[in-house]
Amino acid sequence: MKAEYDFSKMKSRPNPYATKLKKPVTMRLSEDVIEYFKTMAEEMDVPYQSLINLYLRDCVAQHRKLKMDWSA
Template structure:
């Protein structure tokens, strides 16, 4: 190996994985939801934010849709 490398002549290129990177967002989650995922994180050794991301990603890949039905007041 060389002691030093000259990188000034290298051509730059776009990161092919840039579109796959995670994007930071701010969300308001219920304390019970956070506690649930934190407990699961302790059991699995996976950070709770990663668990939330994995769950949401599963919803996306399975095309899950939430059924919210509001009952009309009479």
Template sequence: MAWPSAGIDRCVWQSNVIEYFKGMADEAGVPYQSLINLYLRDCIAQNRKVQIQWPKAA
């Protein structure tokens, strides 16, 4: 499946995030970059919101 080209952006990921997606990508037989893109597209399609609880200041 070809996705429309939207340009190239750079992201800085923590190594544990990349390793997580690389492991899942190996199991699925797809490039990890494609898996990250599919996951993010699914977040958009499902209108998911990030839930963050910041620690309270002391």
């Protein structure tokens, strides 16, 4: 390896992963929901926010829709 590198001749290019970056959002979730995902995340050894994202991504991939009945 060289002791120093000359980056002055490098061409810049857009980040190829920019479209895959996550967007920060603020959500209000029930404490029991957060606790559920935190417990599951501990068991799986992943961050709970990543687990929630994976779950929601799976919902999108499977085109899941929530069945709700407001007439009761």
